[in-house]
Amino acid sequence: MSVEALPKQGNEVTIGEQDFFEIGGKRFTSRLMLGTGKYRNGEEMNAALEASGTQIVTVALRRIDLDAPKRSILDEIDWSRYQILPNTAGAKTADEAIRTARLARAMGLSDWIKVEVIPDPKYLLPDPVGTFEACEVLVKEGFVVLPYINADPVLALRLQELGTATVMPLASPIGSGQGMKTMDSIRIIVEQARVPVVVDAGLGVPSEAALSMELGASACLINTAIARSDNPALMASAMRLGVKAGRTAYLAGRMPVLPFASASSPVTGVVR
Amino acid sequence: MTPLASGRPLLMLVTESHADLVERVFEAVTGGVDFVCLRARDLDPEAAARLGSAIRDIVIAPCRLVINGAPELAVGCKADGVHLPEAASASDFERAGRHGLVIGASVHSLRAAQRAMRLGASYLLAGSIYETRSHPGRAPAGLGFLRDVCNISRVPVLAIGGISPERTPDCLDAGASGVAAISGILGAPSVLEAARSYRGALDEHATSRNARKNLMSTVGVTINGEPREIEQGSTISVFLASIAINEKTVVVEYNGNILPRAEYAAQVIGPGDILEIVQMMAGG
Numbered sequence: 418m419s420v421e422a423l424p425k426q427g428n429e430v431t432i433g434e435q436d437f438f439e440i441g442g443k444r445f446t447s448r449l450m451l452g453t454g455k456y457r458n459g460e461e462m463n464a465a466l467e468a469s470g471t472q473i474v475t476v477a478l479r480r481i482d483l484d485a486p487k488r489s490i491l492d493e494i495d496w497s498r499y500q501i502l503p504n505t506a507g508a509k510t511a512d513e514a515i516r517t518a519r520l521a522r523a524m525g526l527s528d529w530i531k532v533e534v535i536p537d538p539k540y541l542l543p544d545p546v547g548t549f550e551a552c553e554v555l556v557k558e559g560f561v562v563l564p565y566i567n568a569d570p571v572l573a574l575r576l577q578e579l580g581t582a583t584v585m586p587l588a589s590p591i592g593s594g595q596g597m598k599t600m601d602s603i604r605i606i607v608e609q610a611r612v613p614v615v616v617d618a619g620l621g622v623p624s625e626a627a628l629s630m631e632l633g634a635s636a637c638l639i640n641t642a643i644a645r646s647d648n649p650a651l652m653a654s655a656m657r658l659g660v661k662a663g664r665t666a667y668l669a670g671r672m673p674v675l676p677f678a679s680a681s682s683p684v685t686g687v688v689r
Numbered sequence: 690m691t692p693l694a695s696g697r698p699l700l701m702l703v704t705e706s707h708a709d710l711v712e713r714v715f716e717a718v719t720g721g722v723d724f725v726c727l728r729a730r731d732l733d734p735e736a737a738a739r740l741g742s743a744i745r746d747i748v749i750a751p752c753r754l755v756i757n758g759a760p761e762l763a764v765g766c767k768a769d770g771v772h773l774p775e776a777a778s779a780s781d782f783e784r785a786g787r788h789g790l791v792i793g794a795s796v797h798s799l800r801a802a803q804r805a806m807r808l809g810a811s812y813l814l815a816g817s818i819y820e821t822r823s824h825p826g827r828a829p830a831g832l833g834f835l836r837d838v839c840n841i842s843r844v845p846v847l848a849i850g851g852i853s854p855e856r857t858p859d860c861l862d863a864g865a866s867g868v869a870a871i872s873g874i875l876g877a878p879s880v881l882e883a884a885r886s887y888r889g890a891l892d893e894h895a896t897s898r899n900a901r902k903n904l905m906s907t908v909g910v911t912i913n914g915e916p917r918e919i920e921q922g923s924t925i926s927v928f929l930a931s932i933a934i935n936e937k938t939v940v941v942e943y944n945g946n947i948l949p950r951a952e953y954a955a956q957v958i959g960p961g962d963i964l965e966i967v968q969m970m971a972g973g
Contacts, residue, residue: 483915
């Protein structure tokens with residue numbers, strides 16, 4: 418998209434409805450997805466969702482506590498406003514992820530599934546083999562599959578060939594806030610991708626979200642950085658700006674990196 | 690405070706004035722009374738102490754004696770507890786508690802029941818349930834009142850007021866832990882037979898209730914990885930409703946297969962069935 422195609426608001430050039438990406442045949446103009454975990458309460462969560470402008474929101478699936486049933490998140494969020502994205506968090510194997518995905522679909526809300534196969538609780542790094550196996554089955558069963566993966570360009574390619582709707586490489590371990598540790602790999606993933614690349618996990622501040630978008634990612638998925646900030650709604654709003662800044666810069670096209678300086682002012686007619 | 694829990698419904702005898710009261714109480718205790726409540730409020734202190742000691746000698750364990758009077762009188766008579774009127778002060782409760790007495794409280798309203806529990810009552814005496822000879826013309830509070838008190842009470846509730854052996858099942862069904870009688874026992878031609886008749890009605894009700902409970906048998910199932918007993922013949926819908934779960938917010942995997950929601954109402958859970966019940970939770 419060229420800048421000329423973008424609408425002008427006053428003197429500000431903005432990107433708007435023309436800039437969208439698609440998952441599972443649906444168009445989204447917000448490039449910030451939000452997780453719903455770790456919020457201190459439902460009110461803070463809803464304020465953050467609102468402030469972020471998000472259109473895609475993740476949830477988990479868990480056994481109900483028969484002796485102390487909790488309110489379902491389905492009752493806490495107005496799901497007419499968001500695309501629900503259930504995840505398979507907690508699954509350690511492909512089979513567990515597949516079972517969770519089928520249960521999530523049976524809820525009757527969506528056939529989207531964020532595939533997470535994570536055997537190790539310390540670093541929460543996804544198992545590439547288990548993830549691939551689960552995706553293979555779920556794609557065949559007609560799910561819209563969004564796999565959470567390490568930033569492995571070859572795995573991303575293989576999943577894309579399998580028919581996943583996106584690839585979701587991590588920036589750094591889940592909930593760590595370490596930022597863009599996998600930048601160079603994500604750059605390669607973006608370069609090869611024919612499906613949207615969603616940078617998921619580890620982003621801590623808006624500059625890191627902006628960096629992801631500057632590299633050409635289609636979207637960012639953020640949870641802890643917002644939920645565990647002092648003011649989730651404010652941080653959600655900052656992340657929204659970070660994502661938007663990065664996306665706009667990507668569209669604008671960055672200048673080349675030079676090994677030497679290039680003066681910004683005319684080099685002739687200098688007063689001596 | 691002595692715990693009042695006993696396996697069977699309680700029978701309390703509340704005394705009235707009789708020349709041969711001690712003999713009559715003895716017969717009643719023999720006939721199966723669990724509690725004797727000696728009304729000593731109208732007696733002068735000396736007479737009250739004398740009568741209290743005489744009754745104490747014949748009220749033998751497991752039957753217990755509570756005295757409707759000052760906590761200090763109950764202590765003086767070596768009674769197990771004190772019974773306080775609805776108008777009793779917080780200080781009465783406090784002194785009774787200090788002496789380690791069982792504390793009974795008469796209540797004629799839900800508010801009084803709440804107050805008595807807050808002040809430390811060990812049991813409530815709720816009445817009058819039916820019209821009585823001791824309070825002629827006063828409108829009875831009724832079984833509805835008894836049910837309401839039982840619903841809010843954390844301590845045993847005994848029903849009083851016009852209760853005959855024939856009426857005891859209704860009182861127990863309303864949630865009472867037992868009944869109290871006055872002239873129904875002490876004014877009977879045979880005090881012993883009258884007490885036995887109440888005792889029999891209470892025990893029979895308890896037996897039939899246990900029998901009913903045994904008929905309603907349960908089946909062993911595994912739900913979310915835990916063994917659990919559920920009522921026989923329950924459908925998935927009935928079970929979810931019994932644990933206050935809205936079935937639209939859950940998915941049920943039944944013996945390894947996801948069950949379509951339309952089948953919850955028809956699918957009966959059988960012995961050995963394995964269920965997974967999941968819901969959407971917050972997550973990243």
